[in-house]
Amino acid sequence: MDEELVRRDESARVQRALASLKEAYREVLVLKDLQGLSYEEIKAITGTPITALKIRVIRARGKLRRALEEAG
Amino acid sequence: VSPDERVRRLVDGELDAAAEAALRADAERDPALGRALADAEVVARALESIEVPEPPVDLVDQAVLRAVRHKARLEIEMPRWKRWLRSARVTPLAAAVAAAAAALIALSVAREPSPTAPTLAQASPAPVEEARVRLVLPLEGARTVAVAGDFNDWRTDDVFLEDPEGDGVFVGTLRLPPGSYAYMFVVDGERWVTDPYAVNHRDDGFGNRNAVLRVD
Numbered sequence: 001m002d003e004e005l006v007r008r009d010e011s012a013r014v015q016r017a018l019a020s021l022k023e024a025y026r027e028v029l030v031l032k033d034l035q036g037l038s039y040e041e042i043k044a045i046t047g048t049p050i051t052a053l054k055i056r057v058i059r060a061r062g063k064l065r066r067a068l069e070e071a072g
Numbered sequence: 073v074s075p076d077e078r079v080r081r082l083v084d085g086e087l088d089a090a091a092e093a094a095l096r097a098d099a100e101r102d103p104a105l106g107r108a109l110a111d112a113e114v115v116a117r118a119l120e121s122i123e124v125p126e127p128p129v130d131l132v133d134q135a136v137l138r139a140v141r142h143k144a145r146l147e148i149e150m151p152r153w154k155r156w157l158r159s160a161r162v163t164p165l166a167a168a169v170a171a172a173a174a175a176l177i178a179l180s181v182a183r184e185p186s187p188t189a190p191t192l193a194q195a196s197p198a199p200v201e202e203a204r205v206r207l208v209l210p211l212e213g214a215r216t217v218a219v220a221g222d223f224n225d226w227r228t229d230d231v232f233l234e235d236p237e238g239d240g241v242f243v244g245t246l247r248l249p250p251g252s253y254a255y256m257f258v259v260d261g262e263r264w265v266t267d268p269y270a271v272n273h274r275d276d277g278f279g280n281r282n283a284v285l286r287v288d
Binding site for chain 2 (some may be wrong): 007010011013015017018029032033034039054057058061062064065068
């Protein structure tokens, strides 16, 4: 199997799982884990307090893991 | 502190070396913590496969574009969780989970066609060592903004920033190996513009200043 094809397919699979999450979870995952923003920066963008953001990130990562399992 | 919160602190780079060592030692003894750690590695490895969408309007619409504006400057990013993943000691449990994930991926590949979603980054497939560099040029009224530089032999028809909102904020991402690169924006195919957010510059010998990008 072509390595690039495998990488693209895995990327598509993860993006589908990500897209299945509620927007609030998708948003923090993209901003935190893909865009690499700090919690301070995400707070400035979303207006959500940092403590709430950290809790949301934990939940979002858990939901993404479960979505990946279901999409597997 | 819950196992999930301890793992979040690790993933987000909030633990020093001693705290990380303590967490890993605890994870050997505490099944809940061990599972949380293994789960985090599964998610991190999955996320690492994603080309950061550019523009990512299909994922979070306005929020990410606001983020781009918020950080409207050149930057070289590597999220902390990526650093954590690369430095992570792979535990036997994590290795088993990763192997299972790889098997699932193989099944997925066998079943489904690979979609294509062209992005700037995919113009040249990037090895892991390359850094992601975001370029932003707010320029209302511009129709096209190309990026020409050392990295593409100063071609003006190779890499283009995009204006996803149609509001004159052009954004794009390059993937570059370590090095120093002079570059300019080319507006509407004819007007050469120095990146207003560039930190470093170099005279081009013709009276203009090229922006210079340094990738470590």
